[in-house]
Amino acid sequence: MAARDYGQYCGITRALELVGERWALLIVRDLLVGPRRYGELAAGLPRIPTNILATRLKELQEAGVLQRAPRSRVVVYELTPFGRELEPVVLALGAWGFKALGDPRDEQVVTADALTMTLRTAFRETVAATLPATTYAARLGTDDLLVHVDGTALDVTRGGGAVDLAFTAGPGLHRVISGELTPDRAIATGVVEVLHGRGDLLGRFAATFHLAA
Amino acid sequence: MAARDYGQYCGITRALELVGERWALLIVRDLLVGPRRYGELAAGLPRIPTNILATRLKELQEAGVLQRAPRSRVVVYELTPFGRELEPVVLALGAWGFKALGDPRDEQVVTADALTMTLRTAFRETVAATLPATTYAARLGTDDLLVHVDGTALDVTRGGGAVDLAFTAGPGLHRVISGELTPDRAIATGVVEVLHGRGDLLGRFAATFHLAA
DNA sequence: CGGCATCCGGGCCGATACTG
DNA sequence: CAGTATCGGCCCGGATGCCG
Secondary structure (H helix, E strand, O other): OOOOOOEEEEEEEEHHHOOOOHHHHHHHHHHHHEEEHHHHHHHHOOOOOOHHHHHHHHHHHHOOOOOEEEEOOEEEEEEEEHHHEEEEEEHHHHHHOOOOOOOOOOOOEOOHHHHHHHHHHHHHHHHHHOOOOEEEEEEEOOOOEEEEEOEEEEEEEEEEOOEEEEEEOOOOHHEEEEEEEHHHHHHHHOOOEEEEEOOOHHHHHHHHHHOOO | OOOOOOOOHHHHHHHHHHHOOHHHHHHHHHHOOOOHHHHHHHHHHHOOOOEEEEEEEHHHOOOOOOEEEOOOOOEEEEOHHHOOOOHHOOOOOHHHHHOOOOOOOOEEEHHHHHHHHHHHHOOOOOHHHOOOOOOEEEEEOOEEEEEEEOOOOOEEEEOOOOOOOEEEEOHHHHHOOOOOOOOHHHOOOOOOOOEOOOOHOOOOOOOOEEOOO
């Protein structure tokens, strides 16, 4: 550990020593959504080698960022309170990197946990407070992401249920959140496909979730 | 570049692809203080191999984070507007890592730019607004860091001048900023040494700069 | 002398195979 | 499903050399 240490007494260097390794903050990103099993983490990070995932989990546990928690026969990984305090870091990184997202490439995927954190980053509390409570379903490949907005509260979960608007959430959703594409044109051009519900509610969605590009 | 790419269409992954390499965010940290020459960056990052510094500077330039700027015979590196937008990321990382700073080890150094960013992180605007304008000098090894607080404005520069309080800013200053050590006890135990000026002004300093531990 | 480029040795990362 | 074992390659780190 001494070799890959930066040799400075400084908060930033300390933070990078703890969570600066490759893949570490992406594991934290997914765990910020909720506790996850080993296989769920591996599925949400398709390109991570399994030995690296195992190594990072041990290092992050050692660093006090996460803990293994036994849950009725299986083990889940969950953030410690200290690890949860990384949320501002992850949100700030997400907001900054969002500006540098070009057009999606074919090999790039959008995972449920990544989209969840993007929505948390883009959520505008003050705008949402002025709008009626709304439930959206964003279809990601096969399963749906349930986005429930009520006042200043945002809740993103898996699973189905009654929704006001269901739509496909491909990579093109990025251009709606950035404002590059108006909701109307997104639907007209087929970038976002309305599965059911009132299509005009996509305007409310765009008002609720916005990030500068 | 495709190999070390995370394969996800997500702001956080994009950010980590751009500034997630080892040393990259520390270069950004120092450039957030001001433009720096190659040798100044190398001096502020004592353990960085020179080839890695050269490589990172090229990558960060390629990423649009910084640019080489010719300044009267010499070249300086400075952040682009896009690179300057990394400040929230660096501050959030610094605030988080600050909590995990244990006791300083002998081999660890405190550089001027690192301390400057720590002070920016710890600066409490609302508290400072209620206090009279004050200039501190924090002695770091041989030269002084001039900390000027006026209302909600914080200015940290190199060089000397008239100050209200001058003190030594070793690693122990961490315990004053965290509140672990009261200003009085810091002076009494010699952790902070008053070089000149009214020692009681260290209390004002501690009120102005605070970070949770 | 400041600003890099080059050249190795070691370690981390990534892909695959394997096991309880 | 949840990891461990192994191995090739590449990146990082340290030293040194070049060049204006």
